[in-house]
Amino acid sequence: MSEPRTQFATRLGVIATTVGSAVGLGNIWRFPYEAGAHGGGAFLLLDLLFIFIIGVPVVCAEFIIGRHTGKNIRGAFRALAPGKSWGLVSYVGLTAAIMILSFYSVVAGWTMHYTVSSVTEFSGRMSTAALHDRFDSFASSDMAVVWTLVFLTANYLIISRGVQKGIEKMSNILMPILFITLLVFTINSLMMPGAIDGVTFLFKPKFSEITP
Numbered sequence: 001m002s003e004p005r006t007q008f009a010t011r012l013g014v015i016a017t018t019v020g021s022a023v024g025l026g027n028i029w030r031f032p033y034e035a036g037a038h039g040g041g042a043f044l045l046l047d048l049l050f051i052f053i054i055g056v057p058v059v060c061a062e063f064i065i066g067r068h069t070g071k072n073i074r075g076a077f078r079a080l081a082p083g084k085s086w087g088l089v090s091y092v093g094l095t096a097a098i099m100i101l102s103f104y105s106v107v108a109g110w111t112m113h114y115t116v117s118s119v120t121e122f123s124g125r126m127s128t129a130a131l132h133d134r135f136d137s138f139a140s141s142d143m144a145v146v147w148t149l150v151f152l153t154a155n156y157l158i159i160s161r162g163v164q165k166g167i168e169k170m171s172n173i174l175m176p177i178l179f180i181t182l183l184v185f186t187i188n189s190l191m192m193p194g195a196i197d198g199v200t201f202l203f204k205p206k207f208s209e210i211t212p
Helices: 011-022 025-037 041-069 073-080 087-120 128-139 144-160 162-190 197-203
Strands: none
Touching: 011 041, 011 162, 025 041, 025 087, 041 197, 073 087, 073 162, 087 128, 087 144, 128 144, 144 162, 162 197
16 A cells, blocks of 8 residues: 655645745846836736736646645646546656756855855956856856756755755745845845836836737
8 A cells, every 4th residue: 555645734834845946046136127128017917917827827727736646746646537648748847857957056066156155255346247247257167067067966855855854944945035036136236326216117008029
């Protein structure tokens, strides 16, 4: 007789892990650029719209399927539709996860490097050109690979401890840290020169800059 699958111990752990899987480097690193290049507030409003009409229903569907079957993605579709071709959908999800990990681990490695270097090597303000040169030099070096492996190793160590002691525990620690980090970023941004222009750009949507 198979042992019951390990579940999250608290509702907070479920919420923290779910938010952690949806909110990450893309929101801090890529999203501001995309918003700035595509209408500011207009891009933000469309993003929120798509979250509610696509993101929320998909997350709810994943919760329902997972809780009903108590299986992984491959076993869940087979349990819901035995003998049907719906099981092939699970491979789409697995492929997507592998593709996301392939680039996310690299970007996360960059982030870990810059987190360490900001404490150990910070030397004041640098010009945009100098920052670009610094990044290009790092990204093409062996250290970029090393930091990617450091990130993957850290993930393995967390996941190997299981749901409650690994994923849930770290989510309960890291998600509040992420919230505080975003709060610090926000306050710091509002104190920078030209902040009012940025706020005006954000809250005056330019729908003419939205393209298909």
